[in-house]
Amino acid sequence: MKIFYAVQATGNGHISRANQIVPILKKYGEVDLLLSGNNYSLKPEFEVKYRSKGISLYYNDCGSVNLGKTIFSKAIFGAIKDARSLTLKDYDIVINDFDFVTSVACSLQKVPSVHFGHQASFRSKNVPRPSKIDPVGELILQHYARAPHHVGLHFKSYDEGIFAPIVKENVSSSKPSTGDYYSIYLPSVDQFCMYQSLKKLNKIKFHWFTHDTKEARQDENIKIMPISDVGFTESLINCKGLITGGGFETPSEALFLGKKLLSVPIKKHYEQQCNSAALKQMGVKILLDPKFDAFDRHIINWIEEDAEVPPLEKADTQNMVEYIVKQRYK
Template sequence: MKIFYAIQATGNGHISRAMQLYPYLKKFGEVDFFLSGSNASLNLDVPVKYTSKGCSLFYSACGGLDYWKITKNINLYNIIKEAQSLPIRQYDFVINDFDSITSLACKLQKVHSVQFGHQASFVSKLTPRPAKKSLMGEIVLQHFSSAPKNIGLHFENYDSFIRPPIIKEEIQLADPVDKKYITVYLPSFDRFCLEKAFNDLPDIEFHWFLNDITTKTTIRNVTYYPVNQTYFNESLISCHGIITGGGFETPAEALYLKKKILSIPIQNHYEQECNAAALKKMGVPVVYEVGNHFDKIIVNWLNSETINPEIKANCIPETLQYLFDTYND
């Protein structure tokens, strides 16, 4: 069997999931990957056969989306041309993890596919949303990478086709400890936006992962790390808590390890607002703006009760078997 797997390379969660799934997928057949997008920072250790600039998100300096840069990097003519020429008819099975080009290619070339991943869970109206829904956000979630079949991943089983998160083996096999420091992963924030707040808390040690850091460096109470999966896994396993965005994979791993979490969703990022709504339902603190008093927000968070909702790790062989069975129904 020949398998085509499309990965959205906006952010690192899709890439991390693909690397975790690849050894299991190989048991079903030969896998070729299509990497669509241009702003992930993790190296992808799988056989990438096709690449595209795709549709990527870009961030402003301090926690928001850069809509001008997003719009400037979208070329509709190229997207349609790539969708028409993408050789998906050569494959027996098409898996789409939130890529618009693959979705369009399947429609134009009349090829069956399955949307698999976190975004697929939003096909269900039962998946948590914020109190104020976004019409445009809903359109994106419902149609950006739509497919005839959907298998979603989320914190909880909100609907029959939604499965637990893919948790990396390193996390599942870890023996978590508490070394009292705070891990920070906020890719939509530049260093200057938050550094003063961390330095104003000299008694707290921070491990801060930043895209523009190339070498691990400690300055005062902050150790700056490059975005590296090995470093990050080690930091998360031994931290007291993590300050992160409103993504899916990182909060899921932190929940699995029973770490204290502070979620700061990217401003006007509807999917992250939906994730934040789900986290809030589970009792996890969410902050929508850091302002000039982020140090006080951190102190209040650390002094608050730690919430440890139970989440399960995905049984990958079982989910993949379900995926292939669903595809052929």
């Protein structure tokens, strides 16, 4: 069987998921991968046959989507060009994890595909949304990676065809402990935005993972580290709690490990707003409009809040891949 698997490379969640999926897919046949986008820091653990710049989201310094740079980027013209040159008719199954290029190529060539991943879950109206619906954001979720079939992932099985999150093996098989520090993973926020606030909390220790540092260093109560899968995973397994964005994979791992969680969704990022609405329903603390110059007060309030960590199950990845492959979606 020939399998085509397209992976969105805005952020690290899609690549992290693919790292778990690809070895299982290879049991069923030959797998060719396309990596679409360039706004990521996690190294793929699989061979990439096709690459496209795709269409990536870009952010301002302090955690807000840069709409001008994203929408008016010339990348959309390159993505359509890549779609026209991508031949998919020879594949037995096309799996698309939220990639615009593959979606357009399938449409042009009339090749059926399955939209797989977290964004695919939003085809269901049962999946939580924020109180204020963003029509543009909703349009993107529904049509950015169009496909005739959908297999979604979310914090809960809100509808048929929506599975629990995929949790990495080194997380699911770990033995978590409670250290003396809190982990921070806010990759869209530059250091200067919240550095002073963290310094004010000089009696609280932090492991702070940022995209704008190359080497780990200790700065009094803050250990500042570059983003890496191994380093962050170890920190997460042994932390007291996690401060992160409104993504999907990282909050899922934190809840699976039973960690106290503070979600700070990226401004103007509709999918993260939706995720935070779901997390809020589960009892997780959400910070929708953070003032980073006063971030210390938000952290103190969160730490002092006595809230139970909602339980979260993980998907049976082997069974999920079998479910996708055996149906073939022809």
